[in-house]
Amino acid sequence: MKSPMHGPRLFAFALFLSTAAPILAQTPLTFTPLAAMPDGGRYGAGYCQDQNFFYSVGGGSPATAFTGDVFRYDPAANSWGAGPFSRGQVSPQRFGTAAILAPNTSTSLLFVLNGAASTGPVAIATGQNVRASDGVAAGSFGNPTPASSAGTAVWNGLLYAYGGQAAPTPSTYTNQLRAYNPATGVWATLAPMAEAKSVFGAAVNGKIYIFGGFDGMVNSNRVDAYDIATNTWQALGTLPTTVASQAVAVLGELIWLVGDFTNQAYLAAYDTRTGQLRTFTSNLPPRRNAAAAVAGGFLYVWGGNTASSNATTLADLWRADVQSIATASPRARVRPPLQAYPSPSATGRLTVTPPAPAAAQLVVSDAQGRTVRRLAVPAGAASVEVDLADQAAGLYLLRWQGAGRPAAACRVVRQ
Known part of the structure; x- marks a missing residue:
C-alpha cells in the first residue's frame, strides 16, 4: 500500500x-x-x-x-x-x-x-x-x-x-x-x-x-x-x-x-x-x-x-x-456507479449504463470542461449509446443527473 x-x-x-x-x-x-x-x-x-x-x-x-x-x-x-x-x-x-x-x-x-x-x-x-x-x-x-x-x-x-x-x-x-x-x-x-x-x-x-x-x-x-x-x-x-x-x-x-x-x-x-x-x-x-x-x-x-x-x-x-467504531454504519452508502465501456475506446463509440432507470440528462465534457455532448436519457433506459468519433483523443467526463437524484459521473478515454 x-x-x-x-x-x-x-x-x-x-x-x-x-x-x-x-x-x-x-x-x-x-x-x-x-x-x-x-x-x-x-x-x-x-x-x-x-x-x-x-x-x-x-x-x-x-x-x-x-x-x-x-x-x-x-x-x-x-x-x-x-x-x-x-x-x-x-x-x-x-x-x-x-x-x-x-x-x-x-x-x-x-x-x-x-x-x-x-x-x-x-x-x-x-x-x-x-x-x-x-x-x-x-x-x-x-x-x-x-x-x-x-x-x-x-x-x-x-x-x-x-x-x-x-x-x-x-x-x-x-x-x-x-x-x-x-x-x-x-x-x-x-x-x-x-x-x-x-x-x-x-x-x-x-x-x-x-x-x-x-x-x-x-x-x-x-x-x-x-x-x-x-x-x-x-x-x-x-x-x-x-x-x-x-x-x-x-x-x-x-x-x-x-x-x-x-x-x-x-x-x-x-x-x-x-x-x-x-x-x-x-x-x-x-x-x-x-x-x-x-x-x-x-x-x-x-x-x-x-x-x-x-x-x-x-x-x-x-x-x-477505533475498536468501538460500528461496522454496520448507517451513514453514507456508496452510490451505484455510472459506467461506460469500452474505455479506452479506439472508435469513440461508448455504451453507458445509467445508475438508475430514471429520466435524466447525460452531459459529456472534454478535459477543458467544454460540453461536447448533451443527451436526454429516457426513463427505463438500460443503456445509452454515445458517439465521440468526431472528438479528439483524450480524457472525457460523463455526468448523469436525474430529477431528484444524486448526480453520478465517470471518465472515459478516447484513443
Whole structure:
C-alpha cells in the first residue's frame, strides 16, 4: 500500500466530481501523539506490518527525496528504530511498496517493489527481499512491468500489484493487475482494472478493494473490488468525494482511508460488508503520502508530507482507538456507479449504463470542461449509446443527473 506522486492536474475536474455528492455529517475521532519517526520522518514510504511491528521502507526525507532505510516501530514499546536493518538496506526510492509474506515465521520476508529511483518516476525493475527476522538481504526478484505509486495486497501467500505510473514522459498510467508467487518466482497477469491510474486499497475476505486514484489528469471517486477466486472486477459505486495519495489500513471488515492529495484532513472508513462509508473529523494534523496500520483496535498514522517540498516531510506518529467504531454504519452508502465501456475506446463509440432507470440528462465534457455532448436519457433506459468519433483523443467526463437524484459521473478515454 502506498501513496502516489502527482504531476500537473486539472483541479476543475476534481472539484466538479466532489461537488456532485451530498454533504455528510461527520463523527469526531481523537488521536493521541506517540513517538516520532527518526531522521525527521518520511513521505511516500512503503509500509506494512506483522503481528509485532510496523515497517517503513524508503521514502523521501527532509534531507533528500530518495532514501533506502528501513525503520521498524514497536507499538508495545512505543519506539522507533532500525532493529536488525542497516542504513541503506534497500535501493534509494520513494512511492514504492512494502509487503510482508509469511509474517512472524522463520521464512518471513519483507518484499520491496515499485519504488521510483532518483533517475525519475519510473519504478525500479528489480524487487528486493529482506528477512524480517534478522534484516539479512534475501535476494531479488524480477518485476517485468514496474509502476511507481502502485497499490499492493497480500492474500493466501501471493503478492498482488495493481495500477501505478508506468512512464514519466509522456505521463503514462497502467490498469494492470498482476500476482507474484514467491514459491515459483512467476508473475501472472490478471483481469485489468477499469481505469489506468495510481490507486490504493486493501484485501479483505478474498477481495481487493480499491478507492479513488489519479490518472495523470484528475482524481477519482470510484470504488471497485476484485474477486480473487473468479478473477473479475466489480464496480461498487462512488465515494462522496475524490480521494488520492491516501494511506490505507484494515480493521476486520473496515478499510480506513487516511489523508488525500487535496483534502489532507480526509479520514473515512469503508465497510466492505455493507458498502457504507463513514467519515470523521479529527485532531490528526493533515497530510498526504502517509502510512497507516491497525493493531490492538487502534489506528496508527505516521509520516507523510503537506506539499512537494522535502521541507514539508512529517515525522509525527498518532494513534486513535477505533475498536468501538460500528461496522454496520448507517451513514453514507456508496452510490451505484455510472459506467461506460469500452474505455479506452479506439472508435469513440461508448455504451453507458445509467445508475438508475430514471429520466435524466447525460452531459459529456472534454478535459477543458467544454460540453461536447448533451443527451436526454429516457426513463427505463438500460443503456445509452454515445458517439465521440468526431472528438479528439483524450480524457472525457460523463455526468448523469436525474430529477431528484444524486448526480453520478465517470471518465472515459478516447484513443
